[in-house]
Amino acid sequence: MPTSNDIRSTANISLTDYAKVDPRAIHKQLDISLSRPQLNDDGSIRHFLGVEGLNKAQLQRIIAKAETFIDEKGQLLNRPELEGCTVMNLFFEPSTRTRTTFEVAEKRLGANVLNIDIARSSTKKGESLRDTLWNLQAMTADIFVVRHSASGAAHFMATEVTPDIAIINGGDGWHAHPTQGMLDMLTIHREAPRPFEELSVAIIGDIKHSRVARSDISALQTLGVKDIRVIAPRTLLPKGIERFGVNVYEDMNECVADCDVIMGLRIQNERIGSPLLASSSEYYKHYGITPERVALAKPDALIMHPGPMNRGIEIASSVADGAQSVILKQVSNGVAIRMAVLALAMEGQRAHQAARS
Amino acid sequence: MTTLTSSDTQMHDLLPESFKKSLPSTATAQLATLTADREMWVLPPLVDLCARLREPGQQQHGTLISEGRAARGNGFLHVVIPPDTNPILENGSLLKGLRERALEDGSIYLHILGALTEGLRGDNPSNIAGLKKGGCIAVSNARQPFANDLVLLRTLEYAATFGLKVFFYPDEPSLSGEGVAHEGYIASYHGLQGIPWIAETVALSKQLLMVEETGIAAHFSQLSCKSSVELMRWAKDKGLPVTCDVAMHQLYLTDDNLEGFNAQAYVLPPLRSNTDQQALRRGLQDGTIDAICSHHEPLNVTAKKAPFAESTPGISNFDTFMALACQLVRDEILTLEQLVDKICLNPAKIAGISAQYENTGGAILVDPNVEWQVTSETMLSNGKNTPFFAQQLQGRVVETFFV
Numbered sequence: 001m002p003t004s005n006d007i008r009s010t011a012n013i014s015l016t017d018y019a020k021v022d023p024r025a026i027h028k029q030l031d032i033s034l035s036r037p038q039l040n041d042d043g044s045i046r047h048f049l050g051v052e053g054l055n056k057a058q059l060q061r062i063i064a065k066a067e068t069f070i071d072e073k074g075q076l077l078n079r080p081e082l083e084g085c086t087v088m089n090l091f092f093e094p095s096t097r098t099r100t101t102f103e104v105a106e107k108r109l110g111a112n113v114l115n116i117d118i119a120r121s122s123t124k125k126g127e128s129l130r131d132t133l134w135n136l137q138a139m140t141a142d143i144f145v146v147r148h149s150a151s152g153a154a155h156f157m158a159t160e161v162t163p164d165i166a167i168i169n170g171g172d173g174w175h176a177h178p179t180q181g182m183l184d185m186l187t188i189h190r191e192a193p194r195p196f197e198e199l200s201v202a203i204i205g206d207i208k209h210s211r212v213a214r215s216d217i218s219a220l221q222t223l224g225v226k227d228i229r230v231i232a233p234r235t236l237l238p239k240g241i242e243r244f245g246v247n248v249y250e251d252m253n254e255c256v257a258d259c260d261v262i263m264g265l266r267i268q269n270e271r272i273g274s275p276l277l278a279s280s281s282e283y284y285k286h287y288g289i290t291p292e293r294v295a296l297a298k299p300d301a302l303i304m305h306p307g308p309m310n311r312g313i314e315i316a317s318s319v320a321d322g323a324q325s326v327i328l329k330q331v332s333n334g335v336a337i338r339m340a341v342l343a344l345a346m347e348g349q350r351a352h353q354a355a356r357s
Numbered sequence: 358m359t360t361l362t363s364s365d366t367q368m369h370d371l372l373p374e375s376f377k378k379s380l381p382s383t384a385t386a387q388l389a390t391l392t393a394d395r396e397m398w399v400l401p402p403l404v405d406l407c408a409r410l411r412e413p414g415q416q417q418h419g420t421l422i423s424e425g426r427a428a429r430g431n432g433f434l435h436v437v438i439p440p441d442t443n444p445i446l447e448n449g450s451l452l453k454g455l456r457e458r459a460l461e462d463g464s465i466y467l468h469i470l471g472a473l474t475e476g477l478r479g480d481n482p483s484n485i486a487g488l489k490k491g492g493c494i495a496v497s498n499a500r501q502p503f504a505n506d507l508v509l510l511r512t513l514e515y516a517a518t519f520g521l522k523v524f525f526y527p528d529e530p531s532l533s534g535e536g537v538a539h540e541g542y543i544a545s546y547h548g549l550q551g552i553p554w555i556a557e558t559v560a561l562s563k564q565l566l567m568v569e570e571t572g573i574a575a576h577f578s579q580l581s582c583k584s585s586v587e588l589m590r591w592a593k594d595k596g597l598p599v600t601c602d603v604a605m606h607q608l609y610l611t612d613d614n615l616e617g618f619n620a621q622a623y624v625l626p627p628l629r630s631n632t633d634q635q636a637l638r639r640g641l642q643d644g645t646i647d648a649i650c651s652h653h654e655p656l657n658v659t660a661k662k663a664p665f666a667e668s669t670p671g672i673s674n675f676d677t678f679m680a681l682a683c684q685l686v687r688d689e690i691l692t693l694e695q696l697v698d699k700i701c702l703n704p705a706k707i708a709g710i711s712a713q714y715e716n717t718g719g720a721i722l723v724d725p726n727v728e729w730q731v732t733s734e735t736m737l738s739n740g741k742n743t744p745f746f747a748q749q750l751q752g753r754v755v756e757t758f759f760v
Contacts, residue, residue, distance in 0.1 A: 029616075030543075030617075033616050034618075036617075128662075130662055150663075151549050151618070151664070151666065152547065152664050152665045153664040156618065156664045156665070160662060172664075175549075176548065211548060214546075238545035239540050239544070239545050239551060239553075240541055244545075244546075
């Protein structure tokens with residue numbers, strides 16, 4: 001006799017049967033189902049939608065590829081791997097930093113670059129996302145870099161709109177910011193004195209609304225980091241955070257003690273004085289990355305922040321500009337990582353189409 | 358009890374006596390000669406406490422013709438619709454015409470919830486006496502908010518003056534906000550904005566207290582949370598004049614169906630957790646939950662073709678309703694007798710249409726084990742929006758005997 005499970009779900013196991021199922025198995029199943037559309041059969045990427053579901057070797061391949069664009073002196077190299085390709089940067093949400101580093105990366109790869117500020121054009125006229133994308137596709141685009149306020153937007157484009165165009169997720173809602181996640185991994189890989197397996201990493205701030213935090217946590221776990229600590233007031237922690245495989249702290253000093261990496265997250269101005277947060281001074285007092293707190297971490301601990309920073313709210317200026325800070329290195333690594341995922345996704349997309357024809 | 362069917366033990370005749378009288382002789386004859394080589398159920402027609410047929414105002418998703426056909430084909434003869442159509446159902450003199458059109462175009466009996474407040478804006482009562490005269494069965498503000506608690510209290514008092522029942526879809530908008538999914542691990546994982554349990558339970562608690570204060574009879578539709586079942590249990594123990602229902606899909610889907618940003622599982626109230634689902638099932642068993650509605654919301658194809666939060670919420674439920682109902686019996690969550698109460702007899706009582714229900718009579722024949730695949734072709738509804746799409750289900754209405 002069939003049971004209710006036969007009827008109920010597209011999933012193999014009941015994901016909400018918390019008592020019975022290993023949370024890691026559930027997490028893995030979600031990862032796999034999100035990741036499937038971005039992968040070719042041989043495991044190469046043809047879109048870059050998220051780091052979830054990519055294995056260690058796949059992440060290491062991206063890091064290794066990025067390092068081929070950096071010389072011994074740490075300078076970025078130009079390599080025309082996307083010569084003749086057209087990349088369209090579709091930013092449905094304003095962004096300066098991510099968009100600029102993508103543009104630099106694309107130009108260093110020799111691509112034709114088009115920046116389309118969709119927030120102010122077609123969607124305002126009521127055109128659907130699908131129609132906008134199909135029109136741009138008809139203009140012979142090869143790669144779409146997309147930033148969108150809706151979680152799952154890049155995933156939707158790759159699965160339901162333009163699967164034959166390499167989609168690079170430049171940030172979707174609260175969900176994922178995988179190039180930021182990978183540039184953080186590249187930075188840790190190059191700057192930390194110890195391998196991922198031996199690191200303790202503290203992530204501080206607005207985890208709930210942060211696509212960066214989600215991508216960082218997932219990539220760190222895949223690369224072998226066992227001790228991931230997070231801290232924030234409860235208003236800025238997502239429901240079910242304990243199931244993300246991280247340790248939640250309530251005391252900032254304990255959270256950073258003996259850490260190898262301290263990552264600050266941006267607090268958006270509109271959250272301060274909302275029901276989520278009382279004041280910037282109280283936030284700084286309890287969660288600010290101060291020299292005193294940095295002193296509790298390992299002496300060679302790295303200080304990271306995805307930017308833009310609110311100095312004096314999330315982080316002390318002296319820490320942001322101090323010797324342990326790798327914040328500007330994150331920026332230049334961001335170009336290398338974006339060059340890597342653009343090149344790899346294009347290669348994967350070509351292989352996919354060749355295999356099909 | 359007169360036996361409709363041959364003495365075959367595989368035939369389960371659940372048709373009340375009063376319905377048998379009105380069955381056409383051809384149907385009686387047909388049923389009597391049915392030699393079942395498998396289990397079959399003869400049930401009274403289904404009564405749905407909430408479906409959106411999309412007409413008037415949203416005919417791109419469905420019409421009285423298309424959804425009436427889908428309703429009938431799946432065994433629903435009586436369908437209650439909420440007032441949030443376009444135009445809003447707040448003019449008593451127009452209700453008769455709409456009911457007649459539903460009967461003409463869709464061959465179903467439409468039962469209308471009139472708008473509780475003018476324009477569903479939640480500021481002041483609509484012309485409730487007029488709505489009653491026009492034949493609305495109850496009033497409701499659909500899922501629209503009230504300006505404040507005083508408006509809620511006064512509109513209920515006003516409606517109670519005319520002896521009308523109120524239907525609630527409990528939701529506190531300041532707590533559900535822009536949420537699109539049950540606030541829990543699955544929503545957090547996908548970065549989707551959550552709707553917490555308390556968005557429903559805070560509203561429900563308040564509405565129950567208002568019912569106690571005003572004495573108005575109330576029905577609460579599409580409850581989704583464990584705590585809501587507990588609140589209803591409290592209210593019934595206290596003797597308040599309240600009933601409630603659950604949408605059928607809540608009994609077989611949970612937030613895990615959102616996996617991979619599956620917009621087909623986007624519905625409001627949202628699919629909740631496994632714990633909630635178990636509580637809803639128990640609530641049905643112990644009688645706290647009186648009825649199961651379809652919460653049918655057909656949508657055209659493009660409505661779901663957007664990133665999750667930007668797609669339109671809703672599930673097309675008429676076509677899968679009976680398969681899930683059969684599953685409830687197969688899973689021994691309900692007995693067949695209990696099922697008939699929840700999807701036929703109790704909804705008719707709650708809607709206050711029992712007399713008409715008996716008069717219009719009819720019967721449906723259900724094959725609880727027939728396997729079928731959910732496809733565009735097998736679905737009668739214009740809306741193919743269901744998380745069950747492409748799945749193999751068991752159980753369907755195979756014949757209807759409607760006058």
